Amino acid sequence: MDPILKTEDLTISFGGHVAVDGVSLEVKPNTFKSIIGPNGAGKTTFFNLLSGQLKPTKGKVIFKGTDITNLSPTIRTRKGIGRSFQITNVFPNLTVLENVRLAVQSQKNVFYNMYRHVNQDPTMKEIAMNWLEKVLLDNKAHTLAKNLAHGEKRKLELAMLLALETELLLLDEPTAGMSLEEVPAILDVIRKLKEEKNRTIILIEHKMDMVLDLSDSLMVLFHGELLADGSPEEIMNNELVQSAYLGGLSHDAS
Numbered sequence: 001m002d003p004i005l006k007t008e009d010l011t012i013s014f015g016g017h018v019a020v021d022g023v024s025l026e027v028k029p030n031t032f033k034s035i036i037g038p039n040g041a042g043k044t045t046f047f048n049l050l051s052g053q054l055k056p057t058k059g060k061v062i063f064k065g066t067d068i069t070n071l072s073p074t075i076r077t078r079k080g081i082g083r084s085f086q087i088t089n090v091f092p093n094l095t096v097l098e099n100v101r102l103a104v105q106s107q108k109n110v111f112y113n114m115y116r117h118v119n120q121d122p123t124m125k126e127i128a129m130n131w132l133e134k135v136l137l138d139n140k141a142h143t144l145a146k147n148l149a150h151g152e153k154r155k156l157e158l159a160m161l162l163a164l165e166t167e168l169l170l171l172d173e174p175t176a177g178m179s180l181e182e183v184p185a186i187l188d189v190i191r192k193l194k195e196e197k198n199r200t201i202i203l204i205e206h207k208m209d210m211v212l213d214l215s216d217s218l219m220v221l222f223h224g225e226l227l228a229d230g231s232p233e234e235i236m237n238n239e240l241v242q243s244a245y246l247g248g249l250s251h252d253a254s
């Protein structure tokens with residue numbers, strides 16, 4: 001099966017520091033891949049290269065056989081790469097429902113006329129409400145986004161990402177900063193997405209139990225380099241990974 005996503009020698013330097021260093025990998029469609037690695041290994045930078053927030057110093061990003069290395073984040077989203085929203089992309093003075101409805105509209109290419117449609121299209125509202133139900137946030141539909149608790153904001157980001165209906169989802173620590181009680185619900189949402197088997201999901205995550213539970217494959221970044229790429233079993237048994245990373249991980253994994 002052809003990969004949905006491929007990187008070739010993907011590299012970015014900031015000044016003299018090589019944050020992502022010659023990463024070549026392939027991701028099969030409708031699989032779940034996690035990226036692990038210690039703090040500062042280059043995981044978020046790698047995501048930024050996939051989503052187009054950063055342009056590489058060298059190398060390529062290929063999505064569904066097309067070289068997208070020089071395309072903008074907006075065009076990449078239209079082509080099917082969805083990156084989890086940061087809360088900075090959320091309108092704080094709109095309600096939760098209105099925020100998701102804007103994401104639904106942008107998926108349907110009617111963003112240019114958003115205020116008219118916000119008020120006039122009941123279907124958009126229903127679709128938005130469905131996404132909110134999916135992330136268990138429908139009870140906060142009419143709350144202003146700025147008044148949400150941290151875990152609820154992460155759920156809103158996830159609902160907005162899902163509303164874009166992209167084939168590839170890039171999830172950057174979706175449970176970061178959540179309280180212990182909030183994590184299982186979001187984990188359930190991600191597990192259900194995986195079980196639908198109609199999306200490719202790449203997850204950056206420090207929580208090893210979550211990674212091992214969900215992933216078909218794992219890639220390990222270490223000082224910007226791809227240290228290993230394989231099944232969870234292969235990675236856990238990889239001596240290089242154990243000595244370079246997993247030994248230390250047991251201390252800082254949450």
Ligand SMILES: Nc1ncnc2c1ncn2[C@@H]1O[C@H](COP(=O)(O)OP(=O)(O)OP(=O)(O)O)[C@@H](O)[C@H]1O
Nearest residue numbers: 014017018019037038039040041042043044045046
């Ligand atoms: N815009 C930037 N300018 C300069 N250096 C950067 C920039 N973005 C990232 N870096 C550096 O690149 C390296 C990789 O950072 P990155 O955030 O990708 O790591 P990470 O693996 O996601 O870490 P964490 O697990 O802590 O989130 C770090 O040394 C970081 O300081």
